[in-house]
Amino acid sequence: MSSHEYKPEGAAALLEESAENVLPAQVDFAIEEFLAVEETKDLLRFSTAGSVDDGKSTLIGRLLYDSRNVYEDQVRAVTGKTVAPGQKQPTIDFAQLTDGLRAEREQGITIDVAYRYFSTQQRKFIIADTPGHEQYTRNMATGASTADLAIILIDARKGILTQSRRHAYIASLLGIRHLVAAVNKMDLVEFSEEVYREIERDFAALVKQFGKASLVTIPVSALNGDNVVEPSANMPWYSGPTLLEHLERVPVGGEDAAKGFRLPVQRVIRPDQNYRGFAGQIAAGTVRVGDEIVALPSGRTSRVASITTFDGDLEAAFAPQSIALTLEDELDISRGDLIATPANKPQHATAFEASLVWFDGSRLETHKPYLLKHGVQTVNTRVTRVLHRTNIQTLEEEAVHGLGMNDIGVVEIATLKPVFFDPYAENRATGSFILIDAATNATAAAGMIRRGLESDAADVKQGAVLVALDATHARAAEEALLERDVPVVRTRSASRQLWQSLVGIGVVAIVEGLEAAAAETIAGELPLTVLGGDGPELLLELEVAGVLPQKGRVQ
């Protein structure tokens, strides 16, 4: 039969069984009760990494099948068989349940991140299923970026290979708090406790080096289902949870709501003159009506007037809710700005040290322009220095000049505009960024900010200065600044927009023929410092504003 033929019968055949099974033995099924439980379920996102041989796809297939999350037509599609009543179950290739794309099926390997969904009575789960080979480090990092937990597969016969070390390292680098080592293929080592204990001990020692993630080790046989969903009768010496029990119990959520408040402004909602809401998804912390906030980079403060949602105003909101804030005062806030709590402000810098996972086929070049997307802000950036590359086999640090595809390293980065951030280890949302190749638009790398780098005057908004002077003094000030290698543009324009652009590109704007007070009025809420005066007094002010290095301070 031609595959292109119109054939509703084909669909009917697939439906046959389900049509018969509409509400089979569940007539008195208590739907309200079910929905009440459903409504309170939370969500655990976890990643898995593994390659062809460690049975990762088999493990996931088994997890889905045994927790009754695989539909029969999916089983039929991979076995090609319908199970008649009383007939022996055909052997299910569990890996086939999860391997998606054609190209991958042909090659028999998983080459991209695949997302899977299942749920139990306790929780909903999202699996980021990632390939394990070294050349897919980038896919592994992608899957790990949103995960709360990572399952690392270890083949009981082989022990801890470089691959397991690499997976644990990447999971830790991406900030995953809960690691699970699934020691698989226990059936092939005769369910030996001795073999398992040695792996458990060695792996615990390894994970300790990488940071503060918690580790749980579980002996399993994915093929036969031991300790995946049901406890294993073959390993009476193991008294810990099965894999699914652990996934259902591990604590998630709530941590981010306790941190300092951060709202990256995605959009200003302004349907009419009476409403002006700053919309975004809360990246960290909690906000209440009446709270004092600071808008960055302007540094202006106000109080929260209301928290708007479609379902009504809220008294308080917390991460990761998507809301809109209105403020008591009219602040000039636009997309890319950050609203934070003044008591616990993020750091800011135009230079910082970050870990990078390089994705792109073309290598990282220092001093090539890239775009850095951090939160909802995109800024021009350059990688100024590669500090080292981590050899993902040996985990040793190597001195290199650039990074290639799948390399992980630590670099120094400089941005044209200040970035407001928290270190990634403290906050994934405000400490992460991607680099985009400005020429090809490719997503070139993922970055995790380690720390800001000291600049000459890290506490002051560098360069965002406008000096208003009369013609004679303007020329003198220009010369004085150029002599000190400070980029300057002198103008007679009183255009607010032009001023903003000038300080935005990092030059000091000297406006000729305008009083400082008048300039200040025009500048309004632009994020810049307006200076006037002349001679030594002006130089001192420029030092304070961070344009010139401060003489009196030891750096």
Added chain:
Amino acid sequence: MASSSTVLPAEQSEQTLLSPQRLSHLQLLEAESIHIFREVAAEFQKPVMLYSIGKDSSVMLRLAQKAFFPGPIPFPLMHVDTGYKFHEMIEFRDNMARELNLDLKVWRNEKALADGANPVALGTQRCCGLLKTTALLDGLREYGFDAAFGGARRDEEKSRAKERIFSFRDKAGQWDPKNQRPELWNLYNSRIAPGESIRVFPLSNWTELDIWHYILLENIPIVPLYFAKERRMIIRGDSLIPVEQSFVKSLPGEEQWVRSRLRSLGCSPCTGAIRSDADTIPKIIAELIGFRSSERANRVIDHDQDGSMEIKKREGYF
């Protein structure tokens, strides 16, 4: 989400089983989807929402309303109309557009329809190619849309499990599954060259059960075809073909009244109905979790050949 509002006044918050600083999975999914809508509206010149009238589109529409509240949805909706949709779908679409004051564009491949394109004459693949894929690509090009929201979910089908939330399409509107942009955290790369576009899937992480549950909690209107009632059907073997298009001919005795409903909405000649008594959303959910087939099993087109959804997607289909 009104019925499970997250931050309640202190005296009420004990009623919820979740601690006040935690969100349920539906609240998390909602917050993520709203973030996606706002990113696209801010970063693209001319976004559009592809509105297919089905339950997923209905949820998408509600999420878009939420994302820009109290403002209006800042982009138009486009329905790619094959001409073979159920008449209840078209009525529902036009009512929604009127009630919510939506900017709705309808795009049809008029030329193919005039040439008599239908699934019986052409076979399902060519028919879909002309009336869905070609129509979609033409519609997007004609209006110059650079980003298009679609209601696809990753749990629907295996090739969709690997689709990004921001899915890059080349100048011909095609998807390259081997060369997808890495997508980390919630940082979406929206940079494209002229002529290229992004398909955006804000419901990527929702499951079929999540969609129904959300429709219930939010009281979202859906097309009545989802609810069971007595309907005129052609009964052929075990399949129920809705009596709607004249080119689907019935044999004597094949037409009957059957208490039935549709589990997903497509074109009437290619969407089979199921026998069902589910005439409320809780009953639909009860039926769904008793179900042992995944939801797209009633779509003829997915089973044309092994991996057929992936082939269609590469060509530009949603």
